[in-house]
Amino acid sequence: MQAHGYSGLNFRELASEVGIKGASIHYHFRTKADLGAAVARRYWESSDATLGALWDRYADPKEWLLHYPETFRQSLENDNRMCLASFMSAEHDDLPESVRIEVQAFAEINVKWLTRAVSAATGATPEESERRARSIFAAVSGAQLMARSRADIGVFDALMDGYRHFGLIPT
Amino acid sequence: MQAHGYSGLNFRELASEVGIKGASIHYHFRTKADLGAAVARRYWESSDATLGALWDRYADPKEWLLHYPETFRQSLENDNRMCLASFMSAEHDDLPESVRIEVQAFAEINVKWLTRAVSAATGATPEESERRARSIFAAVSGAQLMARSRADIGVFDALMDGYRHFGLIPT
DNA sequence: CAACGTCTATCTATCACTTGATAGGCAGCT
DNA sequence: AGCTGCCTATCAAGTGATAGATAGACGTTG
Numbered sequence: 444m445q446a447h448g449y450s451g452l453n454f455r456e457l458a459s460e461v462g463i464k465g466a467s468i469h470y471h472f473r474t475k476a477d478l479g480a481a482v483a484r485r486y487w488e489s490s491d492a493t494l495g496a497l498w499d500r501y502a503d504p505k506e507w508l509l510h511y512p513e514t515f516r517q518s519l520e521n522d523n524r525m526c527l528a529s530f531m532s533a534e535h536d537d538l539p540e541s542v543r544i545e546v547q548a549f550a551e552i553n554v555k556w557l558t559r560a561v562s563a564a565t566g567a568t569p570e571e572s573e574r575r576a577r578s579i580f581a582a583v584s585g586a587q588l589m590a591r592s593r594a595d596i597g598v599f600d601a602l603m604d605g606y607r608h609f610g611l612i613p614t
Numbered sequence: 615m616q617a618h619g620y621s622g623l624n625f626r627e628l629a630s631e632v633g634i635k636g637a638s639i640h641y642h643f644r645t646k647a648d649l650g651a652a653v654a655r656r657y658w659e660s661s662d663a664t665l666g667a668l669w670d671r672y673a674d675p676k677e678w679l680l681h682y683p684e685t686f687r688q689s690l691e692n693d694n695r696m697c698l699a700s701f702m703s704a705e706h707d708d709l710p711e712s713v714r715i716e717v718q719a720f721a722e723i724n725v726k727w728l729t730r731a732v733s734a735a736t737g738a739t740p741e742e743s744e745r746r747a748r749s750i751f752a753a754v755s756g757a758q759l760m761a762r763s764r765a766d767i768g769v770f771d772a773l774m775d776g777y778r779h780f781g782l783i784p785t
Numbered sequence: 786c787a788a789c790g791t792c793t794a795t796c797t798a799t800c801a802c803t804t805g806a807t808a809g810g811c812a813g814c815t
Numbered sequence: 816a817g818c819t820g821c822c823t824a825t826c827a828a829g830t831g832a833t834a835g836a837t838a839g840a841c842g843t844t845g
Binding site: 786787788789790791792793794795796797798799800801802803804805806807808809810811812813814815 | 816817818819820821822823824825826827828829830831832833834835836837838839840841842843844845
């Protein structure tokens with residue numbers, strides 16, 4: 444799904460990757476919307492766990508923000524894929540409600556995590572921290588977008604350097 | 615196309631909007647790739663003109679950067695659409711080569727324009743100006759992404775305020 | 786233990802529908 | 816006549832979804 448989005452996801456192709464037939468998927472997921480929602484849910488739950496691990500790995504709050512972009516970088520490393528949040532926007536209007544909910548959850552957990560990290564790293568007020576958290580999340584998403592469109596992960600790294608250089612991401 | 619992307623674009627629906635039949639489009643564009651490339655091309659040419667007009671409208675370089683986000687905002691105003699650059703990334707891997715080229719042209723003209731504007735507004739070196747130009751372009755694209763996913767243009771405006779507040783967009 | 790029923794997970798076959806594309810015709814204008 | 820622009824009809828491929836059959840695991844019961 445991170446490769447072709449929701450509309451690009453089809454039962455037969457997915458099934459063959461798993462080693463079964465397309466019709467068999469309907470046994471586990473009644474509709475495509477159910478399937479999509481399940482995939483999206485598993486995705487943000489996994490991200491949630493990754494962020495939790497990152498939080499535990501470092502004691503210095505600044506380290507959290509410095510390493511945050513890595514969670515997005517991994518998608519690009521893995522076959523030039525993109526995070527669901529990005530597909531979410533592109534396909535937003537065509538997404539079944541159940542899928543949209545799960546996909547938005549991804550953005551929420553990211554902003555929540557970032558807000559806490561920014562707060563701890565800079566001592567800013569909760570409002571200011573959330574404001575910066577949203578800015579960082581949007582900016583990093585945009586960077587992932589650019590990098591994918593050039594199929595060049597170096598673009599992503601350069602943009603992260605830029606964000607730090609211009610002070611968007613506290614160092 | 616700004617509503618459903620390239621894969622979501624289909625001959626019959628587009629035709630009915632223009633008041634003709636789907637098959638008739640093949641008279642003007644032999645293949646879907648030709649059609650997509652033409653649409654993408656017209657899009658970045660239009661953006662190019664808009665940026666040129668913005669450049670001429672103000673004498674103070676700082677005004678250029680302050681008003682730049684408006685060119686992206688208009689897409690959202692117009693039916694929660696998104697700029698092609700964003701779809702580009704999402705569908706990048708599935709895009710015909712001819713379409714990809716035109717879509718990337720959009721990013722290029724934006725970065726070029728921004729580089730000149732940043733240079734004029736801040737007096738930074740060419741390298742530094744381009745670096746910031748890329749950062750701004752990616753960040754604004756990401757903001758448009760977020761706003762669309764929430765179907766809320768207020769999200770876009772808030773993010774622009776944030777970018778200026780945190781110094782990414784010079785004021 | 787063996788026979789039976791049941792549940793699980795998959796299969797094959799098929800349907801209705803959409804999509805890009807082609808072939809060929811027709812009206813209007815120059 | 817010939818060109819232009821559009822039409823109808825149709826095709827082949829792919830889509831999500833459903834119906835019904837099948838094979839294996841498992842427990843229950845005679």
